[in-house]
Amino acid sequence: MAMGTVVPRMKLGSQGLEVSALGLGCMGMSAFYGPPKPEPDMIALLHHAVTAGVTFLDTSDYYGPYTNELLLGKALQGGVREEVQLATKFGISCDGKQEVHGDPAYVRAACEGSLSRLRVDYIDLYYQHRIDTKVPIEVTMGELKSLVEEGKIKYIGLSEASASTIRRAHAVHPITAVQLEWSIWSRDVEEDIIPTCRELGIGIVAYSPLGRGFLSGGAKLIDSLSEQDSRKNYFPRFQPENLSKNAQIFERVNAMATRKGCTPSQLALAWVHHQGRDVCPIPGTTKIDNFNQNVGALSVKLTPEDMSELESYAAADDVQGGRYPQTANTWKYSETPPLPSWRSK
Structure with a gap:
């Protein structure tokens, strides 16, 4: 099913960026989901993805830190660079402190570091990975705008930003994309x-x-x-006290997938695809078979009734545990100071 599927192209935002309608999240190849995977296997997967038409690749300096960008830098040699739309991120310090930075000097240094590790002259889409609540978003955006004018980045994105932060940022320079967690069981962003x-x-x-x-x-x-996988000890929904209730959600999704003649992952991914032509999901994987399955999700057709049924399985009060621990830096905490009251130290 999968490899007979043509991956369509889509306009991401209104500034001119065109990407594959399915992206590839690269984080798990190098970080957070257990030990780093063998580099030759991951380069083979990346090349397979591009050949299959999945050309929108997502990384960050924070993944590793640095090692995921270095991996992509190797994979993109030999003419592959011009075939892909490369997205990376800055903003979470890579010194183990998990501090968030949006001051101009940090933005510029982070961009230069990513360009070097990725071995590219420009980054297609450069996101602020988390919002620095100490620095007005206008100040951060001012430096990103300069990087666009210098040709070092093509388009600007935000990740896990609140609605008000997005509006303020967009007023300085158009935002091309906002990256956020969105799935059948993570729907708070819809409000x-x-x-x-x-x-x-x-x-x-x-x-x-x-x-x-x-x-x-x-x-x-x-x-x-x-044991090194962060899902085992960090994300609330995977913890024993929440797991049995959440397992019931999966069982219902799985039963519907069986009826539809697809896998549960294809069904869940198709739900995201059906949200609109302005939405690009970026599932991560480290296995070619799973990647092929994800491509196959593009062929799964859902009726409005199917969508409603799926959504009923994972209503907000049915999902146990938050997306992140309460202490994590997510969009709910991303307000930044107003510009007039901010002074650089």
Whole structure:
């Protein structure tokens, strides 16, 4: 099913960026989901993805840190660079402190570092990975705008930003895409963030569209994870006190997938694809078979009734545990100071 599927192209945002309608999240190749995977295998996967038509590749300096960008830098040699739309991110310090920075000097240094590791002259889409609540977003955007004018980045994005932050940023320089977590069981962004993006003509990039793998394998996924995998000890929805209730969501998705003649991951991914032509999901994987399955999701057709039924399985009060621990820096905490009261130190 998968490899007979043509991956369509889509306009991401209204500034001219065109990407594959399915992207590839590269984080798990190098970080957070267990030990780094063998480099030759990951380069083979990346080349396979590009050949299959999935050309929108997502990374960050924070993944590793640095090692994921270095991996992509190797994979993109030999003429591959011109075939892909490369997205990376800055903003979370890579010294182990997990501090968020948006001051101009940090922005510029981070961009130069990413260009060097990726071995490219420009970055197609450069996101602020998390919002620095100490620095007005206008100040951060001013430096990003300069990087666009210098040709070092083509388009600007935000990740996990609140509606008000998106509006303020967009007033300085058009935002091309907002990256956010969106899936059957993570729908809080639909209230304010998605409508704001659509009003402003900003593309939507959905990360973790498979619920960090839970909507692919359910509770049994936990048994296969290494002790270093952050899902085992960090993300609330995977913890024992929440797992059994959440497992019921997967079982219902799985039953519907069986009826539809697809896999549960294809069904969950198709739900995201059906949200609109301005939405690009970027599921991550480290296996070619899983990648091919994800491509196959583009062929799964859902009726409005199918969509409603799927959504009923994972209503907000049915999902146990938050997307992140309460202490994490997510969009709910991304307000920045007003410009007049800010002074550089």
